[in-house]
Amino acid sequence: GEDVEQSLFLSVREGDSSVINCTYTDSSSTYLYWYKQEPGAGLQLLTYIFSNMDMKQDQRLTVLLNKKDKHLSLRIADTQTGDSAIYFCAEEGMDSSYKLIFGSGTRLLVRP
Amino acid sequence: GAGVSQSPSNKVTEKGKDVELRCDPISGHTALYWYRQRLGQGLEFLIYFQGNSAPDKSGLPSDRFSAERTGESVSTLTIQRTQQEDSAVYLCASSPVDAGYGYTFGSGTRLTVV
Numbered sequence: 001g002e003d004v005e006q007s008l009f010l011s012v013r014e015g016d017s018s019v020i021n022c023t024y025t026d027s028s029s030t031y032l033y034w035y036k037q038e039p040g041a042g043l044q045l046l047t048y049i050f051s052n053m054d055m056k057q058d059q060r061l062t063v064l065l066n067k068k069d070k071h072l073s074l075r076i077a078d079t080q081t082g083d084s085a086i087y088f089c090a091e092e093g094m095d096s097s098y099k100l101i102f103g104s105g106t107r108l109l110v111r112p
Numbered sequence: 113g114a115g116v117s118q119s120p121s122n123k124v125t126e127k128g129k130d131v132e133l134r135c136d137p138i139s140g141h142t143a144l145y146w147y148r149q150r151l152g153q154g155l156e157f158l159i160y161f162q163g164n165s166a167p168d169k170s171g172l173p174s175d176r177f178s179a180e181r182t183g184e185s186v187s188t189l190t191i192q193r194t195q196q197e198d199s200a201v202y203l204c205a206s207s208p209v210d211a212g213y214g215y216t217f218g219s220g221t222r223l224t225v226v
Binding site: 004030031033041043044045048088090092093097098099100101102103104105 | 116143145147152153154155156157160162168171203205207210211212213215217218219220
């Protein structure tokens with residue numbers, strides 16, 4: 001079945017880089033996504049990558065995609081305290097592009 | 113409106129009661145989704161509406177759950193005879209396209225069944 005796995009927790013110091021990892025199962029997913037959830041708020045789309053790309057950079061964010069290993073990562077450069085949140089990886093459902101399958105989320109804590 | 117609005121933001125209900133959750137999508141967004149987020153878990157797809165097409169209800173966990181949407185406007189998610197395992201945050205999203213990059217989520221309704 002469809003499954004998205006993430007580590008639960010990551011702690012980094014302010015100014016360091018953060019790398020959040022994800023593995024997914026559906027190789028037919030056209031897009032893969034990273035969402036951010038701040039306390040008490042809904043999810044916000046951070047970035048996404050098209051499946052025929054292996055890297056996408058957007059300011060402090062770098063997404064790496066390894067299709068062979070079904071591995072997705074999100075690197076945040078110069079991590080700030082405002083980056084503390086839960087980060088969710090998501091793939092598209094096998095039978096539909098509109099239905100997303102989310103991981104359990106990685107809680108990022110940025111220490112001053 | 114400017115964003116996806118959900119109400120109430122918090123709901124505490126007794127086991128066995130019915131609850132109704134509301135979602136106001138962004139104007140012009142034809143697609144509307146409901147997801148459930150249990151504590152410490154990712155989001156589970158519940159239901160999808162697209163315009164006047166038949167909804168995709170494949171994620172609804174039991175027949176106690178139902179949802180309605182009139183045209184491209186407000187949607188309500190109803191849970192009948194609530195159980196403690198229904199306690200979760202219920203998130204609504206709307207989108208102008210049938211793809212995850214178009215999603216805008218609301219802040220959710222936190223439902224607690226006691």
